[in-house]
Amino acid sequence: MTNHLGDMQFSKFILVIGANPAVNHPVGMVHILRAKEAGAHIVCVDPHFSKTAAKADEYVRIRSGTDVAFVYGMLNHIYTQKLYDEKYLKERVYGYEEIFKEAQKYPLDEVANITGIPVDTIKRVATQMAKAKPASLIWNQGLTQHTVGTNNTRIMPILQLMLGNIGKNGGGVNILRGHDNVQGASDMGNLSDSLPGYYGLAQGSWKHFCAHWDVDYEWMQKRFASKEMMEKTGYALSTWRFGVLDEENFANNNNTPIKALVVIGNGISTTSLLDKTKAALDKLDLVVFIDPYVNDVAVITDRKDNLFLLPAASQMESSGSVAATNRGYQWRYQVMKPMFECREDHEILFDLAQRLGFKEEFQKSLYNIAKKEGRKDFIWPDDATTEMAQSIRSIGLQGMSAKRLKEHCDNWHMFDKVTLAGMGPMKNQYYGLPWPCWSEKHPGTPVMYNDSIPVMQGGMGFRVNWGIKAPDGTNLLSPRRLPGSKITGHPAITAENIESVLGIKLTEKEKTSVKGTSFSTGTTNILVEKALQAGLCPYGNGKARMIVWDWYDKIPIHREPLHSYRPDLTQKYPTFPDKKNNFRANLKYISRQKEKDWKQEYPLNMLTGRLVAHMGTGTETRSAKYLAEIYNEMFVEIHPNTALSLNVNDGDDVWVYGTSGTKILVKAKYSYRVDEGSVFLPQNFSGIYEGKNLIDRYPQGTKPYAVGEAASMVTSYGFDYNTACPETKCGLCRIEKA
Ligand SMILES: Nc1nc2c(c(=O)[nH]1)N[C@H]1C(S)=C(S)[C@@H](COP(=O)(O)OP(=O)(O)OC[C@H]3O[C@@H](n4cnc5c(=O)[nH]c(N)nc54)[C@H](O)[C@@H]3O)O[C@H]1N2
Numbered sequence: 001m002t003n004h005l006g007d008m009q010f011s012k013f014i015l016v017i018g019a020n021p022a023v024n025h026p027v028g029m030v031h032i033l034r035a036k037e038a039g040a041h042i043v044c045v046d047p048h049f050s051k052t053a054a055k056a057d058e059y060v061r062i063r064s065g066t067d068v069a070f071v072y073g074m075l076n077h078i079y080t081q082k083l084y085d086e087k088y089l090k091e092r093v094y095g096y097e098e099i100f101k102e103a104q105k106y107p108l109d110e111v112a113n114i115t116g117i118p119v120d121t122i123k124r125v126a127t128q129m130a131k132a133k134p135a136s137l138i139w140n141q142g143l144t145q146h147t148v149g150t151n152n153t154r155i156m157p158i159l160q161l162m163l164g165n166i167g168k169n170g171g172g173v174n175i176l177r178g179h180d181n182v183q184g185a186s187d188m189g190n191l192s193d194s195l196p197g198y199y200g201l202a203q204g205s206w207k208h209f210c211a212h213w214d215v216d217y218e219w220m221q222k223r224f225a226s227k228e229m230m231e232k233t234g235y236a237l238s239t240w241r242f243g244v245l246d247e248e249n250f251a252n253n254n255n256t257p258i259k260a261l262v263v264i265g266n267g268i269s270t271t272s273l274l275d276k277t278k279a280a281l282d283k284l285d286l287v288v289f290i291d292p293y294v295n296d297v298a299v300i301t302d303r304k305d306n307l308f309l310l311p312a313a314s315q316m317e318s319s320g321s322v323a324a325t326n327r328g329y330q331w332r333y334q335v336m337k338p339m340f341e342c343r344e345d346h347e348i349l350f351d352l353a354q355r356l357g358f359k360e361e362f363q364k365s366l367y368n369i370a371k372k373e374g375r376k377d378f379i380w381p382d383d384a385t386t387e388m389a390q391s392i393r394s395i396g397l398q399g400m401s402a403k404r405l406k407e408h409c410d411n412w413h414m415f416d417k418v419t420l421a422g423m424g425p426m427k428n429q430y431y432g433l434p435w436p437c438w439s440e441k442h443p444g445t446p447v448m449y450n451d452s453i454p455v456m457q458g459g460m461g462f463r464v465n466w467g468i469k470a471p472d473g474t475n476l477l478s479p480r481r482l483p484g485s486k487i488t489g490h491p492a493i494t495a496e497n498i499e500s501v502l503g504i505k506l507t508e509k510e511k512t513s514v515k516g517t518s519f520s521t522g523t524t525n526i527l528v529e530k531a532l533q534a535g536l537c538p539y540g541n542g543k544a545r546m547i548v549w550d551w552y553d554k555i556p557i558h559r560e561p562l563h564s565y566r567p568d569l570t571q572k573y574p575t576f577p578d579k580k581n582n583f584r585a586n587l588k589y590i591s592r593q594k595e596k597d598w599k600q601e602y603p604l605n606m607l608t609g610r611l612v613a614h615m616g617t618g619t620e621t622r623s624a625k626y627l628a629e630i631y632n633e634m635f636v637e638i639h640p641n642t643a644l645s646l647n648v649n650d651g652d653d654v655w656v657y658g659t660s661g662t663k664i665l666v667k668a669k670y671s672y673r674v675d676e677g678s679v680f681l682p683q684n685f686s687g688i689y690e691g692k693n694l695i696d697r698y699p700q701g702t703k704p705y706a707v708g709e710a711a712s713m714v715t716s717y718g719f720d721y722n723t724a725c726p727e728t729k730c731g732l733c734r735i736e737k738a
C-alpha cells in the first residue's frame, strides 16, 4: 500500500477493483465513505454485485479474470484523448511508450468483448478518473488470485503512474491486506523465496543475516543439503502437496519427498485442490498443527497416528509488534496470560529449535542485545523487535524500536486519524512509523514516492533497484531533486559510492566500519545517516519502470484464465507455457488449458469471496456462537434464470462439481448479485467433505457451531505464473440438483 486508509479522504475519485472493503475491511470502508461524503466519486469494478458496489456511485460488472484488458481499454482512451500526465511520465517513469503501444492492441470494442463492459462505460470511467486529481486505486484478492495475478498487480500501478497519481496525497495504489499482521508476516520473510525484509536468498543476503544473528555462515550452510538448496526458492503454500504426492516433483527438492509438515497459524483448508491437501496429509510421516483452535484440516485427514495439535496462545495472550496494511507498525500488549496448557508461538518454536539442536544459535542475537544493555536474559518481545529493526534495513525498519512503538500505542489520542500526523509529545512522527523509517529521528512514511517533500518528512523518489541504466541504455535515474538536497537522481547509497554521490569524505574510522556494505547491509547506520543529512533517500532516486525485462511477460498482457468461460478467446489470448520448478513444483498452464473443452462439461464461471461474519477458514468465527448464527450454512449464489434452467429452487441442496473431478454439497441461494453465467461461493466454510459431515471428528469441547463444505474443494487448478498463488477467482463448475 503506497498511501494509507485515512489518506483516501483526500481522493476525488476512488476506483475499487477486485476488492470488497465493505465486507472485508469495514474500518477502512469508513474512510472511503467519508471521501464519498466529501464529494469523491466511487466506482466499483467487480463480477459480483458486492456490498461495496452497493455503496459506490457506479457499479461496473466485469467478467472475472479480464482486468488487464479493462485497464488497457482505459489506457487506450487515455492515450487517444491525451488524458495522461505527460510531465510526470517524462520525469518519473521508464517504459510508458511501450505500454501505450500495447494499449493500441486493445481497441475498445475488443475490450468490451473480452470484459463484458460496454465501450461507453470504459470511456466514462477512464475520463472521470483521469480528470479527478488526485484519484486513488484500491485492490485486493479479486486481482491477485489469478494465473495473471502478477500482471493484474502490475497494470494497476501502471494506470496510476500514467495519471501521475503515485506519490500524491489522495492517490496511490492501495492494496488492502488480508489478515491482521499479514504485512508483518511478509516483512518478516514468511516467504519461501526470501529472507526477512525482502532480501532474497543469495549468498550476500544469508551473510547479512548471519552477521546480525551472530552465527557462522558455514554453520548455516550446513543446515542445508547444499549451497544450491540454500539459495533455492522453497515450496509455497500452494505447491507443497506436489512435493509429497508427485514423484516427478521430487527432483526439484533434492530428490526427496516431503515427509513432515508443521502448520503454524495457517488454515490450509482454504488452499485450492483441497483433495490434494488431504491426500498429502494422509501420506506424510508426521503432521503438527500449532493453533489455538483445532485446525480445519486436522479433521479432514484420515490419518490416525503422528498427528499432533499443539495449543497456541491467542493474540490476546501474547504481545509484540504487528504491521498494518499501510506499513505502519503497532504495539500490542498482552491482555491476559495464556490459559490452560496453551503457549505463545515463540515458546513453542524455541522448544522446537532445541529439539532440532540449534536453540543456542536461534536465540544468540537476543542474548547479544540483552548483554549490550547489561542484562543477563533477553526480554521478549522487545529484544526481538530490536533485532528485527536493526537487521531489516532494506525497507527501513531501523528507526523503529519497541520503545517508540509503545509510545505510539500509549499516545493514540495524540495522532490525527486522517493524516496519521502526531501532535504534542508525538510531534514529527507518523502513527506506527510506516516504513521506510530510516532512523530514530525519521517520522516514518505515510505516503510513498512523494518527491516533493524532504526525506526527513517522508519524501523519496522511486527506488533504484534494477541498475541505473535499462538494457536499452535509457537512464533510470530521476531528473528531479528532493527539496533540501543538491543532487538529482542517484543510485542506492553504498560504501563504495557514498563519497562520490554525496561529495563528502568519510573518516578512516567510518570507512572501516562500513567497508563492503550498502544502505541495506552491515550493522551500522552511518551510510543512511549521511544520506539523510544530505537530504537524500538512502535507496536512491530513480524512475518507476513499466517494463520488467527479465520476466516472461515483460509488460502485462491479457491472458485468458486457465479454465476460461470464453474458450473462444483462448486462441488469441492463451495462458502461459507450462513452468517447471515453480516453487519446486512442475505446474501446468497451456497444457491444462488445452487439455479439453472444459466449458462443455463445466458451463458456469465460478467466483469466490468472503462473508462479513466469518474469517478465512472460519475456524475462529464459526466457533463463535453469535457469528456462526449469522451465516451457519455453506451456499452457492446462483442467478434465478440459471437455477430454473437446472430445475433448482431457492434453498435446494445442489452438488457443485469442480474441474478436478471433486464435488461439494451446498444450498442454492437465488441471487441477482451474479450474472447468469456465474455463481459465487463463500470461502469461509469447512468441516463437511464431499457431503460427509466431519463434526464428530472434533475432540470434545472443540466442535464449531457451524460447518460447511469448503470452496477450495472445487476451485479450479491454476496458479499465478510468478507467485504460485492459486487461481480461486475464476474457474469453471457444473451444478446439479442433489
Ligand atoms: N469478514 C472478513 N474479512 C476479511 C477476511 C474474511 O475472511 N472475512 N479475510 C481477510 C483476508 S485474508 C483478505 S486477503 C482480505 C480479502 O479482501 P477482498 O479481496 O476484498 O476479498 P474477496 O471477497 O475475496 O474478493 C474481493 C472481490 O473481488 C471480486 N472479484 C473476483 N474476481 C474478480 C476479478 O477477476 N476482477 C475483479 N475486478 N474483481 C474480482 C469478488 O467478487 C469480491 O467482491 O479480506 C480480509 N478481511
Ligand SMILES: Nc1nc2c(c(=O)[nH]1)N[C@H]1C(S)=C(S)[C@@H](COP(=O)(O)OP(=O)(O)OC[C@H]3O[C@@H](n4cnc5c(=O)[nH]c(N)nc54)[C@H](O)[C@@H]3O)O[C@H]1N2
Pocket: 141, 145, 178, 179, 264, 265, 266, 267, 268, 269, 270, 271, 272, 290, 291, 292, 293, 294, 295, 296, 312, 313, 314, 315, 345, 608, 609, 610, 615, 616, 617, 618, 619, 620, 683, 711, 712, 715, 728, 729
Ligand atoms: N476460494 C478461495 N480460496 C481462498 C481465498 C479466496 O478468496 N477464495 N482467499 C485466500 C486467502 S487471501 C487467504 S488469507 C486464505 C485464508 O487464510 P487461512 O490461513 O487459511 O485462514 P484462517 O482461518 O485465518 O487460518 C488461520 C489459522 O491460524 C489460527 N490462529 C489464529 N491466531 C493464531 C495465533 O496467534 N497463533 C497460531 N499459531 N495460530 C493462530 C486459526 O485458528 C486458524 O486455524 O484463504 C485463501 N483461499
Ligand SMILES: [Mo]
Pocket: 178, 179
Ligand atoms: Mo488473505
